[in-house]
Amino acid sequence: MKVGVLISGRGSNLRSLIAATREPGFPAEIVIVISNKPDAPGLEVARAAGIPTQVVNHKDYPTREAFDAELDAALRRAGIELICSAGFMRILSDGFVESWRDRQLNIHPSLLPAFKGLRVHERVLEAGCRITGCTVHFVRAAMDEGPIVAQVAVPVLEGDTPDMLADRVLEAEHKLYPLALKLVASGRARVVNERVEISGGSG
């Protein structure tokens, strides 16, 4: 399955997806990486791995719809069957999300539906949570909503700062996203009545 990865920044999840998809027998390959930011360090991660990159700079487009149309065109030109958003910091229009329905994944650094949005780790600590984690889900129009493919729980430890917690969650993200992509790309994870059903296999 041909995958396009959307990024805006560092690209550490992209790096883990590249490594996983290059394992023998992995059911997906990353054929394009698109960033809305021209200086995203993740672009260099892709280039170093020999993966084609493209910048679709949101600042070059007068409206969200115009930006989304170019993003959509770039993905279709590349023959993409599944989008993985990995630290992509733009809200996509309803039309875009709908046309990629059940064909777009996102990773979020909390146990959704708790702590949608930004400043996740600060808010987890403020709330006094003892456990947090990360989630890979299919994308829907509402931010950080959609059928959940996979989650990992991560402990909050005494004395954690938001950065310490972010690092611990990020390590879990790097394991989770490849696993979730494998489930979806192999056809084992499917959306049925807005929930993900996982079928067959043992691993």
Ligand code: GRF
């Ligand atoms: C990750 O924590 C991801 O969950 C969030 O943004 C961060 C992106 O990090 N949406 P990276 O660019 O993959 O390193």
